[in-house]
Amino acid sequence: MNKIVRHAWTAGHSAELYGVNEWGADFFSVSDQGDVTVQANIGANTTSSSLLEIVEEVRQRGIDSPVLVRxxxxxxxxxxxxxxxxxxxxxxxxxxxxxxxxxxxxxxxxxxxxxxxxxxxxxxxxxxxxxxxxxxxxxxxxxxxxxxxxxxxxxxxxxxxxxxxxxxxxxxxxxxxxxxxxxxxxxxxxxxxxxxxxxxxxxxxxxxxxxxxxxxxxxxxxxxxxxxxxxxxxxxxxxxxxxxxxxxxxxxxxxxxxxxxxxxxxxxxxxxxxxxxxxxxxxxxxxxxxxxxxxxxxxxxxxxxxxxxxxxxxxxxxxxxxxxxxxxxxxxxxxxxxxxxxxxxxxxxxxVLIFNVLDVATFEPSHVPEKIEDDEHSLIHNLKDLVNAANVRNLQECYNDALFYRDEIRELFKRGQVNLRSRSLAENLFLKIMQQISQIAEDSPQKFEEVTQLREQLSDIYYCNFSVFQSLPDVWAINQIFPIMPIHRLNEKPQRQAIIADITCDCDGKIDRFTDIRNTRKMLPLHQLKDNEEYYIGAFLVGAYQETLGDLHNLFGDTNVVSVNLTEGGFEFVHEIEGDSISNVLSYVEYDPQTLQNRFRKIAEQAVREKRISAADRLKVMNAFSASLRGYTYYER
Ligand SMILES: Cc1ncc(COP(=O)(O)O)c(C=O)c1O
CATH class of the missing domain: 3.20.20.10 (Alanine racemase)
Structure with missing residues (x-):
C-alpha cells in the first residue's frame, strides 16, 4: 500500500532554511540529492559538483578533515x-x-x-x-x-x-x-x-x-x-x-x-x-x-x-x-x-572550511523513572508532579516551580543533605519538564520570554574537528558571522538545534551566532549523527582575512588545503598543501622536535633501567612519539 507522506522535507526546504540561495551568490546551492553543490561557468555552460563528493575524494587521497577547499x-x-x-x-x-x-x-x-x-x-x-x-x-x-x-x-x-x-x-x-x-x-x-x-x-x-x-x-x-x-x-x-x-x-x-x-x-x-x-x-x-x-x-x-x-x-x-x-x-x-x-x-x-563532527552533548534527561521511591526527598516528588503537568495556561508557573525545586535540591546537595543519585534524579526530572515546556511554548502563538531562552539553554553542543582561533578567527575576535550549514543529508529534516564547539580547550572556542535572513540565530538546525557515518559541516565565504589572521591556540596548526578546479566533467585537484604537522607547530613556538625526541628517549631509557618498561616497550613508545610528531594537529580517526 502506498503511504501518503504529507509535507515531506525536501532539499528545497533546506536551501530555504539555511538561506543558501540568498548568500550563495550563484556559487552554492542544494541539489535534489540533498548535497551542497558548488557551481561555476565554463564558457556558456554551468558546471556543478557536490561538496560531499569533493570531500570524499579528498579523503581517499589521505587528506583528513578539517580541510579548507579553495x-x-x-x-x-x-x-x-x-x-x-x-x-x-x-x-x-x-x-x-x-x-x-x-x-x-x-x-x-x-x-x-x-x-x-x-x-x-x-x-x-x-x-x-x-x-x-x-x-x-x-x-x-x-x-x-x-x-x-x-x-x-x-x-x-x-x-x-x-x-x-x-x-x-x-x-x-x-x-x-x-x-x-x-x-x-x-x-x-x-x-x-x-x-x-x-x-x-x-x-x-x-x-x-x-x-x-x-x-x-x-x-x-x-x-x-x-x-x-x-x-x-x-x-x-x-x-x-x-x-x-x-x-x-x-x-x-x-x-x-x-x-x-x-x-x-x-x-x-x-x-x-x-x-x-x-x-x-x-x-x-x-x-x-x-x-x-x-x-x-x-x-x-x-x-x-x-x-x-x-x-x-x-x-x-x-x-x-x-x-x-x-x-x-x-x-x-x-x-x-x-x-x-x-x-x-x-x-x-x-x-569553504569543511569539518567533521566528533561528538554531541545533548541536554536531555537520560532516565526518568515511572515511580519515585517514597523515601526520596519531598522536593523530588514535587518535581515529579510537574512532569506532564504543563499546558499553555500554566506554562510560566510550571517553569518557575521547576526552577525553584531544582535550585533547592542543588542547595541541599551542597550541604550534604541530598546524595549524588538523588541529585541526578532531580536534574533528569527538571530536564524532562523543561523539554515539555519548551515544546508547548514552540507550538503556542503566545510569547514566553524566559522559555525562549530555555530553548537555547537546552540546545545541543556539536563538537567539531577544527579550531575557531585558527580557521575562523574573526568569529572569536569581532563576532563575525559566516554562513554555516551541513553539506549533505539536506533532504532530511534537521531535527536538532545546536551550537558548535571546536576542539580547543577554550570556552571562547565556539560558534553560537548563525546567519539568518531576518536576524541572527543562536542555534543552528543540524541532523542527528548516524553511527559509522561522518557528518560534515561547511563554513562558507571564509576566503578573506581568516587564513593568516588565524593563530596557534592550543597548538592547532594550519588545516589541510586543497585547491579545486571545476571542469565540464566534474572537478580536478590542482594544488594541495598539507596542514601543519605537530612537529611544525612545535617548531613555531621554538621547540626543536629532535631535542624533544632526545629528551624523551632518555626518560624512556631511564624507565627501562628502573624496570618500569621493557626494551621492547621502549621501542613501541618511541615509535608512537615519532609518529605523533609527524601527525596532523587535529583529531584523526
Ligand atoms: C587600505 C586598505 N585597502 C583595502 C582594504 C580591503 O578592504 P575590503 O576587504 O573591505 O575590500 C583594507 C582593509 O581594511 C585596507 O585597509
Whole structure:
C-alpha cells in the first residue's frame, strides 16, 4: 500500500532554511540529492559538483578533515565580475577613464591565491596593493604587466622605497601612497639619490563616516591617512621641490564591509572634491583610489545590517562612476582612472572550511523513572508532579516551580543533605519538564520570554574537528558571522538545534551566532549523527582575512588545503598543501622536535633501567612519539 507522506522535507526546504540561495551568490546551492553543490561557468555552460563528493575524494587521497577547499573558478569569476561590472558602468555612462582594480594582498596572501588573481587579472590590468615589504616582494614577483598598478600603502622605510623606485625604473607602476607626513622627505631623498622619479599618492582622512564594524577606519580620528591640513602641507612641499607632477593619486579607505551604499556615495562625493582641488593646485593626478569596503552579503538579507549590504555590484560601480562624473564634469576635469582595493568581496566566496563532527552533548534527561521511591526527598516528588503537568495556561508557573525545586535540591546537595543519585534524579526530572515546556511554548502563538531562552539553554553542543582561533578567527575576535550549514543529508529534516564547539580547550572556542535572513540565530538546525557515518559541516565565504589572521591556540596548526578546479566533467585537484604537522607547530613556538625526541628517549631509557618498561616497550613508545610528531594537529580517526 502506498503511504501518503504529507509535507515531506525536501532539499528545497533546506536551501530555504539555511538561506543558501540568498548568500550563495550563484556559487552554492542544494541539489535534489540533498548535497551542497558548488557551481561555476565554463564558457556558456554551468558546471556543478557536490561538496560531499569533493570531500570524499579528498579523503581517499589521505587528506583528513578539517580541510579548507579553495575554488579557483570562483576566484576567477569574482575578478571578472568586478572588472566587467566597472566596464559596463563606464560604457553605459560614457565615462572617459578606466577602471584598474588592485587586490590588497593582506586579505589573502597565500601564494596560490595571488597566482590565480594575477593570472586572471592580467587581462583586466588588475594589480596588487602592498602594505609591507614582504607584500611588495610578492607583488613584484607576480605582476608582469605594465598595465596594472602596485599601490604601496602602510609605513615605508628606505629599503621599501628603494625597491619600489628600482621597480619603477623597470616599468612597473609602483605608487607610493603617503600615509603620514614623515614619509615624504624619505621618498624625495631616495628618489634624488637614485635619480628615479616616484609616482606619489596621498591617503586622506575623510570626514565622511561609515556604518558597520570598521567605522573607526573613517572620520577625523582614523589612524591612517593625512588630515586636510597635512595634505596641503604635502602639496606645498612637493611644489617647493618642483615635484607636483609626481602627485598622481588620491586614496582613501573608509573601512572594510561597508553595508550601506549611502556611505559609499558620501565618501566618493567628499573625495572627488579633494581630487578637484588637488588638480587645481597643479598636481598631475589621474588616479582616484577608493580603497576597499565593497561588502559581502554574509547572511543574504540584502540589508544594511553589518554582515550584509544593501546594494549589488552593479549599483556599487554605477554609483561610483556617477558621483565622479557629476562632481568633475562641471569643473571640466578629466575623468580619472578609478582604482578600488576590493579584498573581501574578491576572495571571500572562494574558500569553504569543511569539518567533521566528533561528538554531541545533548541536554536531555537520560532516565526518568515511572515511580519515585517514597523515601526520596519531598522536593523530588514535587518535581515529579510537574512532569506532564504543563499546558499553555500554566506554562510560566510550571517553569518557575521547576526552577525553584531544582535550585533547592542543588542547595541541599551542597550541604550534604541530598546524595549524588538523588541529585541526578532531580536534574533528569527538571530536564524532562523543561523539554515539555519548551515544546508547548514552540507550538503556542503566545510569547514566553524566559522559555525562549530555555530553548537555547537546552540546545545541543556539536563538537567539531577544527579550531575557531585558527580557521575562523574573526568569529572569536569581532563576532563575525559566516554562513554555516551541513553539506549533505539536506533532504532530511534537521531535527536538532545546536551550537558548535571546536576542539580547543577554550570556552571562547565556539560558534553560537548563525546567519539568518531576518536576524541572527543562536542555534543552528543540524541532523542527528548516524553511527559509522561522518557528518560534515561547511563554513562558507571564509576566503578573506581568516587564513593568516588565524593563530596557534592550543597548538592547532594550519588545516589541510586543497585547491579545486571545476571542469565540464566534474572537478580536478590542482594544488594541495598539507596542514601543519605537530612537529611544525612545535617548531613555531621554538621547540626543536629532535631535542624533544632526545629528551624523551632518555626518560624512556631511564624507565627501562628502573624496570618500569621493557626494551621492547621502549621501542613501541618511541615509535608512537615519532609518529605523533609527524601527525596532523587535529583529531584523526
Ligand atoms: C587600505 C586598505 N585597502 C583595502 C582594504 C580591503 O578592504 P575590503 O576587504 O573591505 O575590500 C583594507 C582593509 O581594511 C585596507 O585597509
Amino acid at each position: 575554488f579557483d573558478n570562483i576566484l576567477a569569476e569574482q575578478i571578472s565580475r568586478l572588472n566587467n561590472a566597472f566596464a559596463r558602468a563606464i560604457e553605459e555612462n560614457d565615462y572617459r577613464g578606466k577602471y584598474r582594480g588592485v587586490f590588497p594582498i593582506k586579505v589573502n596572501q597565500q601564494c596560490h591565491v595571488i597566482e590565480e588573481i594575477t593570472r586572471v587579472g592580467a587581462q583586466f590590468g588588475h594589480g596588487l596593493e602592498a602594505g609591507s615589504k614582504p607584500e611588495l616582494i610578492i607583488a613584484l614577483a607576480h605582476l608582469n604587466t605594465r598595465d596594472a598598478h602596485i599601490v604601496c600603502n602602510g609605513y615605508k622605510d628606505e629599503e621599501f622605497i628603494d625597491l619600489g623606485l628600482h621597480a619603477c625604473k623597470m616599468g612597473y607602476r609602483v605608487i607610493f601612497v603617503i600615509e603620514t607626513p614623515s614619509e615624504l622627505p624619505i621618498i624625495l631623498e631616495r628618489s634624488r639619490e637614485l635619480d628615479i622619479k616616484p609616482i606619489i599618492g596621498v591617503r586622506v582622512k575623510l570626514a565622511s563616516m561609515v556604518g558597520g564594524h570598521w567605522n573607526a577606519t573613517s572620520g577625523d580620528r582614523s589612524i591612517f591617512g593625512l588630515s586636510i591640513a597635512q595634505l596641503i602641507s604635502v602639496v606645498d612641499k612637493l611644489r617647493a621641490e618642483s615635484m607636483l607632477d609626481c602627485l598622481q593619486l588620491l586614496h582613501y579607505h573608509l573601512g572594510s564591509q561597508i553595508p550601506n551604499i549611502r556611505d559609499i556615495r558620501s565618501g566618493v562625493v567628499e573625495a572627488c572634491q579633494v581630487y578637484v582641488d588637488l588638480v587645481r593646485e597643479g598636481a598631475t593626478m589621474g588616479l582616484l583610489d577608493l580603497g576597499g569596503g565593497l561588502a559581502v552579503d554574509y547572511d543574504g538579507s540584502k540589508t544594511n545590517f553589518i554582515h550584509s549590504r544593501n546594494y549589488n555590484l552593479n549599483e556599487y560601480c554605477t554609483d561610483i562612476v556617477d558621483v565622479i562624473m557629476s562632481t568633475l564634469d562641471p569643473q571640466k576635469i578629466p575623468h580619472p582612472t578609478i582604482i578600488t582595493e576590493s579584498g573581501r568581496a574578491t576572495v571571500a566566496y572562494s574558500s
